[in-house]
Amino acid sequence: MSSSNCVIDVKNLQTFFNTENGVVKAVNGVSFSIEKGKTLGIVGESGCGKSMTSMSLMNLVPRPKGFIAGGEINYFYEDGSQIDITEYDHDSEKMRKIRGNEMAMIFQEPMTSLNPVYTVGDQIIEAIKLHQNYKNKDELRERAVKMLKKVGISAPENRVDEYPHEFSGGMRQRAMIAMALSCNPRLLIADEPTTALDVTVEAQIINLMGELQKDMDMSIMFITHDLGVIGDIADEVMVMYTGKVVEKSDTKSLFSNPKHPYTRGLLNSRPVIGSKKRLEPIEGSVPDLLHLPEGCDFYDRCPKAMEICKNEDPPVFEVEDCKVKCWLYREEEKAS
Amino acid sequence: MSKEETILEVNNLKKYFPIRKGFFKRVVGHVKAVDDVSFFINKGETLGLVGESGCGKSTLGRTVLQLLEPTAGDVIYNDQGIKKDLAETKGQELRKLRRNIQMIFQDPFSSLDSRLSVRDIVAEPLTVQGIGKDREERTEMVKELLEQVGLNSYQMNRYPHEFSGGQRQRIGIARALALNPELIICDEPVSALDVSVQAQVLNLLSDLQKDLGLTYLFIAHDLGVVEYISDRIMVMYLGKIVEVADSDTLYQNPQHPYTEALLKSIAIGDPFSNEPREALEGTVPDPANPPSGCKFHTRCPYCSDICKTKEPELIPTGEDYDNYVACHSRDSLNLESFKK
Numbered sequence: 001m002s003s004s005n006c007v008i009d010v011k012n013l014q015t016f017f018n019t020e021n022g023v024v025k026a027v028n029g030v031s032f033s034i035e036k037g038k039t040l041g042i043v044g045e046s047g048c049g050k051s052m053t054s055m056s057l058m059n060l061v062p063r064p065k066g067f068i069a070g071g072e073i074n075y076f077y078e079d080g081s082q083i084d085i086t087e088y089d090h091d092s093e094k095m096r097k098i099r100g101n102e103m104a105m106i107f108q109e110p111m112t113s114l115n116p117v118y119t120v121g122d123q124i125i126e127a128i129k130l131h132q133n134y135k136n137k138d139e140l141r142e143r144a145v146k147m148l149k150k151v152g153i154s155a156p157e158n159r160v161d162e163y164p165h166e167f168s169g170g171m172r173q174r175a176m177i178a179m180a181l182s183c184n185p186r187l188l189i190a191d192e193p194t195t196a197l198d199v200t201v202e203a204q205i206i207n208l209m210g211e212l213q214k215d216m217d218m219s220i221m222f223i224t225h226d227l228g229v230i231g232d233i234a235d236e237v238m239v240m241y242t243g244k245v246v247e248k249s250d251t252k253s254l255f256s257n258p259k260h261p262y263t264r265g266l267l268n269s270r271p272v273i274g275s276k277k278r279l280e281p282i283e284g285s286v287p288d289l290l291h292l293p294e295g296c297d298f299y300d301r302c303p304k305a306m307e308i309c310k311n312e313d314p315p316v317f318e319v320e321d322c323k324v325k326c327w328l329y330r331e332e333e334k335a336s
Numbered sequence: 337m338s339k340e341e342t343i344l345e346v347n348n349l350k351k352y353f354p355i356r357k358g359f360f361k362r363v364v365g366h367v368k369a370v371d372d373v374s375f376f377i378n379k380g381e382t383l384g385l386v387g388e389s390g391c392g393k394s395t396l397g398r399t400v401l402q403l404l405e406p407t408a409g410d411v412i413y414n415d416q417g418i419k420k421d422l423a424e425t426k427g428q429e430l431r432k433l434r435r436n437i438q439m440i441f442q443d444p445f446s447s448l449d450s451r452l453s454v455r456d457i458v459a460e461p462l463t464v465q466g467i468g469k470d471r472e473e474r475t476e477m478v479k480e481l482l483e484q485v486g487l488n489s490y491q492m493n494r495y496p497h498e499f500s501g502g503q504r505q506r507i508g509i510a511r512a513l514a515l516n517p518e519l520i521i522c523d524e525p526v527s528a529l530d531v532s533v534q535a536q537v538l539n540l541l542s543d544l545q546k547d548l549g550l551t552y553l554f555i556a557h558d559l560g561v562v563e564y565i566s567d568r569i570m571v572m573y574l575g576k577i578v579e580v581a582d583s584d585t586l587y588q589n590p591q592h593p594y595t596e597a598l599l600k601s602i603a604i605g606d607p608f609s610n611e612p613r614e615a616l617e618g619t620v621p622d623p624a625n626p627p628s629g630c631k632f633h634t635r636c637p638y639c640s641d642i643c644k645t646k647e648p649e650l651i652p653t654g655e656d657y658d659n660y661v662a663c664h665s666r667d668s669l670n671l672e673s674f675k676k
Contacts, residue, residue: 045530045531045532045533046501046530168619168620169389170619171619198388198389199557199558199559199602199603200597202601202603203601203613203616204615206615207612207615225530227531228560228604229603231604231606231607232603232606232607232613252607252608254607255606255608256608265532266532268535269531269532269535270535270560271535271560271563273559273560273564273587273602273604274563278539278542279535279538280535281532282535283536285532285533286500286530
């Protein structure tokens with residue numbers, strides 16, 4: 001991939017946690033890159049390492065238990081220079097400059113990620129003040145109002161002085177987006193931004209993010225467990241399971257021709273409107289990260305498990321431009 | 337309204353919460369969480385209930401079960417041919433009737449007592465209702481119930497925190513089944529679960545329904561899930577039922593603009609269509625201060641003058657007797673069906 005178009009390039013990222021019972025490998029060897037203006041979707045069930053991947057990118061892994069154990073996170077600036085985020089301390093000057101200005105994040109729970117004792121305007125202003133060189137109070141306020149207007153909040157001049165509890169769930173998420181975008185980041189990390197919202201509001205937020213992306217030529221990393229939302233927004237999708245990427249492909253082929261049995265399982269678990277066909281769930285549940293099976297992590301639940309899967313963890317195979325971590329796609333298997 | 341085999345009939349049910357203000361906590365107004373709702377459930381069917389958050393779905397479920405005292409209205413339960421109004425029954429008699437109606441809650445983390453073992457959680461309704469001779473007999477019953485919902489009976493001495501979300505929801509289902517109920521009110525039973533686990537629980541619920549002849553009132557906000565499990569669906573908006581229809585008709589031929597808007601905003605996850613989802617503008621109005629006339633008129637794309645002043649009634653939609661809609665312009669609208 002030419003680095004000129006690339007915003008972030010992650011190589012073999014490993015994020016581990018020290019716990020009383022041993023080391024939990026929350027993210028274990030994840031590699032991906034996102035190009036300018038594109039959207040990468042990350043799907044998977046709870047506990048598969050989606051959120052920890054995004055926290056690692058922001059260098060915000062909960063300390064002291066969590067740490068980045070290995071790998072590279074290369075961020076490419078507008079001018080083409082690059083920086084490996086893993087080499088910097090989480091509260092170094094360099095990191096603070098990157099957060100907000102270069103990449104920003106929106107979280108799942110809009111109620112808990114806004115501070116209830118400050119007005120929405122103050123919180124947006126705080127972000128702008130920290131990261132940009134606005135000094136004048138009126139100027140700052142004007143910018144906050146402009147941001148609220150941009151994300152579609154009506155009467156932003158009045159709303160800017162209100163507190164988060166006076167906002168509805170959808171409006172809070174809009175305010176979060178306004179805050180994240182206030183410094184014109186080049187990469188937006190959205191961690192389940194619509195999970196807590198109603199369908200109608202979800203549709204509004206997804207449309208808004210799409211418009212803003214076009215406007216600002218921004219890259220988005222979109223984390224969700226909802227495959228429906230992924231189909232609507234992502235260009236490329238990465239499916240995660242137990243901290244590893246099991247399938248990575250462009251969105252169209254993921255839906256039309258899912259390759260990994262886990263991806264197929266996820267797609268078959270969704271009720272399809274208009275079909276009363278019995279759902280085919282994936283049996284069992286996600287294994288404990290401390291006691292992973294010896295071979296493939298999905299072995300216990302896989303309908304296509306083979307002998308080799310039991311003992312050997314599959315490598316990543318390249319199949320028709322997709323990357324699949326499954327023994328089904330090794331050469332001998334394809335030949336037969 | 338067909339009366340044969342009706343298991344539950346709700347007439348003009350209202351639940352108002354007072355808004356109190358000032359030093360003397362004077363009542364200054366009401367939140368009409370459930371406002372004049374009437375419906376019925378036939379034996380063995382699943383009635384879905386959808387709507388945005390804050391529209392009164394859960395309050396309706398709880399009021400039916402008398403966990404909240406209704407402000408007005410009847411909840412008539414058909415107890416083997418004898419009709420009993422739950423809203424009028426109290427004390428011992430209500431407790432006896434409650435055997436037949438149980439509830440499954442949304443959050444499998446907060447709905448189980450973390451200090452009780454699974455055995456005690458599932459046995460609690462048996463103890464309360466005085467079923468089973470002694471502890472041993474009840475333990476046997478618990479074992480059977482756990483097997484029925486797909487858990488191992490040897491797990492019964494463990495505590496809730498040792499189980500995953502899906503397993504906890506199964507414990508909640510086992511507890512609801514303990515008293516052999518006829519009707520189960522499922523309040524968003526799969527919303528908190530991962531997709532693969534959600535499918536397991538949905539399959540379990542439909543298997544149990546077939547095996548035990550259960551009737552469900554299924555509350556959810558996910559239109560895909562509701563369509564999958566329900567025979568008929570009610571759409572609720574700001575404390576009112578705006579449309580009732582069998583699930584095929586509701587998705588193929590919606591009659592209310594709000595239903596249409598909900599269908600349009602479903603994330604179908606089709607990466608091949610470039611059309612953006614058509615999002616309904618605005619949010620649900622403040623229920624303490626609802627709009628006049630039709631409550632949906634502030635967001636309705638087909639709003640006319642009459643909608644602003646007069647509230648529409650729930651009226652049968654022509655040929656099919658069991659489908660109802662509350663909209664002034666129901667005859668003139670040509671609403672879009674759900675597009676795959």
